[in-house]
Amino acid sequence: MKLYWIELRRSPLRLWFPLLVGVDLAALFGRSTWWIGEWPQASVQAQIPAFYFAPLLAAAAAWAAGRVDRHNVHAQLDAAAHPRWRSELVQLSATLTYGLGAYAAGVIAAVIVTLPKAGPGFLWPSYIFLGVSLLITYAGIGHLIGHWLRSPFTGPLISGLGGLVLISWMGSPKRLGLFALSGDPFKEISQNALMARALMAMALVIAAVSLRRKSPLSVGRVWNLSAHRGRTLVVGVLLCGSILGLSMAGPVQVARSAPSQPLCTKGTPRICLWPEDRKYLPEAEGMVKRINRLPRRLFTIPSEFQERGLSGPGEPFSGFFILEGSMWNPAATMAGSIMHASWPKENGCTLPLGSRLTPQFRQASADLTAWLTVRIFGGGTPAGIHGGPPNVSMPAMAQLADKPEGEQMDWVKSRMQVVHNTFCS
Amino acid sequence: MNQLELAAGPILRTYERLHLSGVYLTTLVLVGSVEWFEVGPDPTITACRSLTIWFGLALLSGRIWGRWLSWILPAATLFPLTYLNVDTNGDARWWDWTGQPASHAPCWGIAALSAFIGLASFFLTPWHWKKLRTKKF
Amino acid sequence: MDFTVGASGLSQGHGRNEIFSGLQLQIGVGVFGLLGPNGAGKTTLLRTLATVTPPRAGSIEILGKPIESEKDARAARRHIGFLPQDFGYYPSFSVYDFVHYSAWLREVPSKHSREETLRVIRQVGLEGRMKSRMKSLSGGMLRRAGIASALVGSPRLVLLDEPTVGLDPAQRLEFRDLIRSLENVTVILSTHLVEDVAAICNEVIVMSSGSFVFRGTPGRLSSLAPNGGIGDTPMEQGYMSILESHPAGTR
Numbered sequence: 093m094k095l096y097w098i099e100l101r102r103s104p105l106r107l108w109f110p111l112l113v114g115v116d117l118a119a120l121f122g123r124s125t126w127w128i129g130e131w132p133q134a135s136v137q138a139q140i141p142a143f144y145f146a147p148l149l150a151a152a153a154a155w156a157a158g159r160v161d162r163h164n165v166h167a168q169l170d171a172a173a174h175p176r177w178r179s180e181l182v183q184l185s186a187t188l189t190y191g192l193g194a195y196a197a198g199v200i201a202a203v204i205v206t207l208p209k210a211g212p213g214f215l216w217p218s219y220i221f222l223g224v225s226l227l228i229t230y231a232g233i234g235h236l237i238g239h240w241l242r243s244p245f246t247g248p249l250i251s252g253l254g255g256l257v258l259i260s261w262m263g264s265p266k267r268l269g270l271f272a273l274s275g276d277p278f279k280e281i282s283q284n285a286l287m288a289r290a291l292m293a294m295a296l297v298i299a300a301v302s303l304r305r306k307s308p309l310s311v312g313r314v315w316n317l318s319a320h321r322g323r324t325l326v327v328g329v330l331l332c333g334s335i336l337g338l339s340m341a342g343p344v345q346v347a348r349s350a351p352s353q354p355l356c357t358k359g360t361p362r363i364c365l366w367p368e369d370r371k372y373l374p375e376a377e378g379m380v381k382r383i384n385r386l387p388r389r390l391f392t393i394p395s396e397f398q399e400r401g402l403s404g405p406g407e408p409f410s411g412f413f414i415l416e417g418s419m420w421n422p423a424a425t426m427a428g429s430i431m432h433a434s435w436p437k438e439n440g441c442t443l444p445l446g447s448r449l450t451p452q453f454r455q456a457s458a459d460l461t462a463w464l465t466v467r468i469f470g471g472g473t474p475a476g477i478h479g480g481p482p483n484v485s486m487p488a489m490a491q492l493a494d495k496p497e498g499e500q501m502d503w504v505k506s507r508m509q510v511v512h513n514t515f516c517s
Numbered sequence: 518m519n520q521l522e523l524a525a526g527p528i529l530r531t532y533e534r535l536h537l538s539g540v541y542l543t544t545l546v547l548v549g550s551v552e553w554f555e556v557g558p559d560p561t562i563t564a565c566r567s568l569t570i571w572f573g574l575a576l577l578s579g580r581i582w583g584r585w586l587s588w589i590l591p592a593a594t595l596f597p598l599t600y601l602n603v604d605t606n607g608d609a610r611w612w613d614w615t616g617q618p619a620s621h622a623p624c625w626g627i628a629a630l631s632a633f634i635g636l637a638s639f640f641l642t643p644w645h646w647k648k649l650r651t652k653k654f
Numbered sequence: 655m656d657f658t659v660g661a662s663g664l665s666q667g668h669g670r671n672e673i674f675s676g677l678q679l680q681i682g683v684g685v686f687g688l689l690g691p692n693g694a695g696k697t698t699l700l701r702t703l704a705t706v707t708p709p710r711a712g713s714i715e716i717l718g719k720p721i722e723s724e725k726d727a728r729a730a731r732r733h734i735g736f737l738p739q740d741f742g743y744y745p746s747f748s749v750y751d752f753v754h755y756s757a758w759l760r761e762v763p764s765k766h767s768r769e770e771t772l773r774v775i776r777q778v779g780l781e782g783r784m785k786s787r788m789k790s791l792s793g794g795m796l797r798r799a800g801i802a803s804a805l806v807g808s809p810r811l812v813l814l815d816e817p818t819v820g821l822d823p824a825q826r827l828e829f830r831d832l833i834r835s836l837e838n839v840t841v842i843l844s845t846h847l848v849e850d851v852a853a854i855c856n857e858v859i860v861m862s863s864g865s866f867v868f869r870g871t872p873g874r875l876s877s878l879a880p881n882g883g884i885g886d887t888p889m890e891q892g893y894m895s896i897l898e899s900h901p902a903g904t905r
Contacts (some may be wrong), residue, residue, distance in 0.1 A: 094767065095758045102746045115596060122601045144596050164742030168803070170706040171738075172759035173731035179759070245585040252592060315708050315724035475606045 095179075099186035105152055112148070112194035116141040120198050126417025127275070129209035129371040133417075135219035136275030138202035142195060142223035143271050146230035146259060149191040151252030153231045154238030156187050157300075161242045166307045180235070180301035188231050195223060211370055218281035219272055222344070225289040226263075226270050230255055232296030239304050269344030276413055277366035278401025280348040288341035292334040299327045350402050362396045363422075369399065375419050379468050383426070386467070387501065390508055392433040397426050418474045420465070427464035431457065434508075441516040448514060456510035458484050463504070466493045537639065541572055562619035569628045570594075570614055573635025580638035656718070657682045658811050658840035659703055663712035666695070666702050673698045674864030677712070681840055685833055687851030687872075688844040689893060690861035696844040697739055699861070700813045703842065704736040717810055732761050735804035739815035739844075745789035749780055749799050752788055756803035767807075774802040777832060793820035801829070805836075812841045818850055830854045852876075852889045860896050867900040 100106070119141040127133035157180070160166060169176060199220055206215075233255065238247035263270035269285060302323055355373060356364040361383060363376040383393060399422075400411035412425035435443070444453060458481040466473065466489045473486050480486040492500060545565055552561040571591040579587035602613040609616030614624040641649075657680040665675035674695040690696050701707050703714065705727035714721045716730040743752055753775055757767040775781050778798040783791065791799065797820045804812055818826050830853050833841055845851060851858055852872045860868035860875070868875060872889055879891030884898075 094764060095755065098747070098751045098755060102744065102751060104746070119596070119600060123603075124605065144600070159744060160742075163744055164740060165744065167701075167706070167736075167738035167741055168756065168759060170701075171704045171731060171734070171736040173728050173761045174759055175728065245588075249588060253588075256595065315705075315727055319724065 095182050096185060099182055100189060103156065103186045103190060105156075105187060105190040108152075109190050109194060112145070112190065113197045115144065116194050116198035117201060119144060120201055124416065125205075128205050130275070130277075130368055131206065131210050131213040132216050132219070132275035132277050132280075132368055134202045134206040134210070134275070135216040136272050138199045138215065139219045139223035139272060141198050142226045143259060143263070144256075145191055145195060146226045146270075147252045147255035149187065149227055150230040150234030150237075150255040151248040152191070153184060153187045153234030153300075154241075154247035154251040156183055157235045157238030158242070158244055158247050160239075162244050170307050176304065177301040180239075180304075181297075184231060184235050184297065184300060187235070188228065191227050191231060192224065195227060209371060210368075213368065216275070216280070218283070218286055219275065221286060222270075222272060222281060222289065225286070225293040226259075228293035229270075229289070229296050230259075232293065232300040235300035236296070236303065239300070242305075265344055268338070272345060276400070277368040278348055278350075278399065278413070279345040282342055282344060282346045285341040285344040285346075288334070288337040289344075292338055295327075295330045295334040299331055302327050347401060354398070354402050356396075360395055361393050363426075364396060364398045364402055366399055366402065369414060372414060372419060376422075378470060379419065379423065379426070382468050382470060383430075386430070386464075387504075390434070390501075390504060391430055391464075394429055394433050397422070397429060416476070418476070420469055420474050420477055423469035424461070424465045426468050427461050430464055431461050436512050436515040438516065441512075444514045448517065450514060452510050453514040455483060456507040456514075458482065459489075460504065460507045460511070462486060462489045463492060463500075466490055537576075541568075544568060544572075559619045563615065563617070566619070566624060566628045567615050570631040573628075573631030573633070576635030577638045657715075658717060659842075660715040661703070661709075661712060664699075664702065664709050664714065665711035666698050666707070667710050672864065674861075675711070677864075677866060679859075679866075681842065683838055683840055684856040685836075685841040685843060685854050687855035687858045688842055688861060689846075689848065689851060689858060690844075691897065693863075694861040695864045696861055697815055700736070700815050700842065700844055701738075703811075704734055704813050705730050706736075732807075733810045735760070735807070735809035735812040737800050737804040737812075737814045737817055739819075741800050741803075743788045743796070743799070745787060747788050748785050749775060749788065749791070749802075750784045752799055753802045753806050757806045760807050760809070762807035770806050770808070774806045777805065778802045779828060794822055794825050797821055798825070798829075801832070808839075810839060812836070812839055813844075814841065815844045816846070817843065818845065818847060826850065848885075848887065848890050848893055852887070860893060862897055862900045865900070868896045 105112075120137055127137040160169065169179060172179070199215065203215060230251075234247075234251035237251045241247040241250065259270055262268045265272055270289070272281070351367055353367075354364040355367050355370055356362045357373065357377045357380050359380060361380060363380055365372060365376060386393065398411060400413045403411070412422035415421040435441075444450075462480050462484045466486070471493050472490045473480075477486065480489070492503060545568060548564050548568055549561050552564045571594070574590040574594065575587040578590035582589060598613060598615055602610055602616055604610055611617070611621075611623050612627060614627055617624045659679070659681050661677055661679040664677040664679065666673045667675070677699070688696050688699070698707075702709055703716075705714070705716070705721055708721075708727070717733055719726065719730065721727050721730055747755065750771060754767060754771045757771055762770055772781075772784075775784055778801050780795060780798055780802065783795060788796065788799065797817065801814070801817055804814060818829055821829060826847075830850065833843070833854050843851070843855065855872060858868065858870060858872050858875050859866055868878075875892040875896070876888035877892065878895055879885070879888040880895050883891035884894040885891035
């Protein structure tokens with residue numbers, strides 16, 4: 093332990109630690125704060141800084157590992173009674189302490205801001221551990237690279253920048269799944285995937301502290317060469333096994349089982365949400381009121397709208413998801429669902445296909461869906477939404493939604509007539 | 518070698534200046550050519566502006582931590598430029614020199630400032646600093 | 655006869671390059687000087703005795719235990735203090751950290767490591783600089799810190815490779831007093847400085863081209879000085895005459 097405290101006190105990361113914490117908090121709060129009040133989203137947000145910390149920690153670990161060469165301490169370490177892996181492990185632990193410490197600061201901040209608003213529950217530990225395993229993985233890789241590349245700057249450069257390129261290119265949830273970008277409540281971390289990543293992290297740490305180049309002072313001989321070779325083989329097998337396990341573990345995020353009691357608005361239609369999204373319930377209730385103001389002679393309103401994952405596969409438009417804290421996407425999904433339910437169903441009216449799908453029909457359909465979206469959302473479009481369906485001007489729809497009700501209904505009727513004529517021609 | 522270089526004559530400094538100029542201009546030409554042929558004049562100017570900013574930061578970084586670690590400050594810009602660079606409307610922030618168009622004046626201000634600080638950190642040796650400090654205004 | 659370190663038929667080399675072969679050695683308690691020209695194999699011999707590198711052939715015994723495996727080597731290192739010629743240090747470490755780190759490397763029991771560290775720092779006269787960073791020390795202070803790191807934990811065998819490099823004359827005198835003060839310890843001192851050997855060593859071994867060409871007391875080495883020989887002191891003259899009779903490159 094004493095040596096650990098020496099390494100901690102003398103690590104170059106000690107001076108950088110406040111900056112690391114600053115970066116973590118900037119990553120947490122600097123881009124958006126919509127995640128506050130939802131435990132799964134807060135968990136993912138707390139984990140996101142690992143995306144940047146991991147390459148940074150790799151560079152730091154490479155720099156720390158390279159100090160043996162930079163300061164020519166081979167002779168003392170070669171003559172040590174302790175096996176070499178112990179001093180390597182202590183050093184790597186000190187580097188990791190700073191990285192994980194800055195990461196923990198962000199986690200604590202996420203808890204503090206989310207706790208008053210989110211209601212029952214807590215951070216989902218699986219997301220936090222995903223970030224931890226990423227940090228440990230990269231620290232291990234950096235330590236290994238720093239040990240093997242004797243140049244004082246190539247190791248940190250390759251580990252840091254190369255690590256960033258790798259994580260950006262291959263690390264997304266759809267590829268290696270090294271991090272998660274979204275904490276939708278209908279998804280959760282796969283335990284197998286998490287275990288595989290944790291094992292890979294451990295394997296890399298073992299490799300980092302065990303595998304090393306021959307000391308430059310060596311006259312070509314080592315004690316117990318067969319044990320060295322055996323250890324190298326074991327570590328190699330461990331690494332290959334962990335990579336194999338990673339590839340076989342499946343996607344990092346999997347569908348989550350629906351709760352027996354979703355959170356739903358009162359009355360009809362019902363909008364049902366995952367309990368974790370309780371902060372959106374007041375908005376959902378507002379949407380119900382606005383839906384009920386739609387003319388029933390023109391629109392057929394489904395009895396229930398559900399957030400994605402609450403029901404099995406069924407109605408194509410029945411599962412909405414709340415994107416980045418905005419109810420815009422749910423409004424659009426509900427609009428699509430209402431349009432689908434409102435298609436003409438009389439005898440002789442069929443879904444237009446092929447040549448019957450005229451541009452006029454497409455335009456009318458898109459216009460109506462966009463107008464419904466704006467109405468259900470409550471007017472206007474969110475600041476971050478810049479587009480809409482093809483050939484539809486969302487600002488124009490927002491303006492239309494502000495016009496007198498009579499004018500809007502005339503517009504709706506004209507569009508519905510096009511739809512009806514196309515279905516029933 | 519560092520100790521020997523500190524006691525070197527003027528010729529080393531001449532070569533340092535030539536080397537830096539050569540590196541900057543070569544990179545400018547290479548990056549600019551590829552950008553021009555691939556995407557056109559506006560992104561080319563933006564890329565050259567970005568290069569100038571990073572170059573200045575690299576010079577400052579090298580002065581603070583040593584030439585081997587010139588990449589620290591440029592690398593540090595990756596985080597704000599990739600994660601904090603858009604506002605809630607999805608637009609590039611005013612300081613996002615990679616996202617703002619070529620005509621955006623504040624980013625040119627950043628380029629000028631970075632180049633100034635970078636060159637100052639290169640040219641202002643401890644002797645220059647001493648002269649500046651003891652100069653009576 | 656009890657000896658601290660013994661070697662029998664000791665050979666060392668790298669590829670086709672043989673550094674020494676067939677060395678026989680038994681050293682007990684006392685201070686032993688290892689003299690020889692550059693390339694004689696002194697540093698390699700010390701590294702081999704420090705169990706850093708296994709011998710190519712032959713055997714080593716440390717404190718009566720044969721060193722036949724890495725496990726034996728590590729166990730022996732608890733009793734060996736080794737100061738390499740070219741020792742490195744982590745510049746941000748303080749003197750205390752550096753010596754304490756060496757104590758940890760040698761598995762000095764943690765309940766004693768603090769007092770041991772303080773003791774040896776005092777012994778080498780660096781207690782006023784205990785909290786100073788290694789990078790702030792002068793060459794002589796660094797060497798003293800290195801000596802402290804070799805002495806921490808009271809090892810039974812102390813191997814010092816050029817320990818007085820960078821020390822001023824007064825510090826060299828203090829170093830000699832320090833070595834003389836060690837009790838019940840075997841010290842092997844590899845150096846170019848004949849006067850250090852003359853001042854503190856009980857016995858001298860002269861090594862040339864991988865062989866021992868002389869072993870005896872400093873007095874006996876001095877007695878071998880021919881009239882008008884090369885050197886300023888009898889011991890230097892004796893040393894040079896030994897080397898002349900065993901030119902480098904011959905065995």
